[in-house]
Amino acid sequence: MGIFGKLFKGPEIDQAKSADSKQKMRRLFDSVVPDGGQYQLVAAYTEDAKRFNYGLVHGSKTTYGSLIVGWKEGADPTVVVVPTVPDLSGCGDPEICPRSAVKKAYQNKYPTDAFIIYPDGRHYLAINTFEWLEDEKLFIYVDQGPEEQAFETFFKTCYATK
Template identity: 60%
Template sequence: MGFFKKLFKGPEIDQAKSDANAGKMRLLFDQVVENGANYRLIFGYTEDVSRFNYGFVHGSRTKIGNLIVGWNETDLTIVVVPTVPDLSGCGEPTYYRRGEILKAYRNKYPTDAFVIYPDKRGYIAINAYDWLEDESLYVYVSQEKELADFTDFFQNRFATK
């Protein structure tokens, strides 16, 4: 029975690789966010879907943007830092303070995403999962507890009613 259990279990997380990437995320975040150590972190991503129509061919193309997402429960602030799957660098942080946003909610359909509208002109949808295996598109990090904690924070303290 043990053989079949292993056979159907699916891929397993390389915890050493995950821990190393979590450390890299922390270093990058702390470099660009003032008092970065006061934030807890998860990996998230955002999708930009562009539609195209070439005569009889209809389709879409998706661009993935990797994000380091930090949250501070005391300040009710979420900070989003763009990065790349290998964590070789990052962009400038964007701050979302609870008192300064228009609206925030968790969208369950068509994808499970945390959506923040800082104003009427734009929004960010943060997708996050406990682990994604595709290292070519996503940061390889296991974050089951962190994601549960972020979800609780977002829904109970950050989301607008």
């Protein structure tokens, strides 16, 4: 391996800690979602950018929220979004979004590659999946490259409306 391979290796991932996070995600998800075991899971986050001033933005404040996202294929593909805390010590109520009830769903290309779901005419869900994030204070500590790719494929082929 050359010097560049050593310099740009990336973060060392604690696989035991990542596996523990995946088990905690499964337990939380199964505790609040009926038939939770039928769903594949991916850790994700959402962000809410609050802007000051109109026109040119002179300041902004972004808050992040951690999510457990479950999905299943079938006759009526379904996505379930469960808000949680980064250490997975608790979670909120799930938002269950069967494809047949969703008004619109697409992958937003700007400013992020968020998956956007409009479960009704009043609000939307923005889901940002990640292969790996290292900020343990804001995001779930998990290594999930294959899961992230599987969710993206599912969303684009079975769930998106445009």
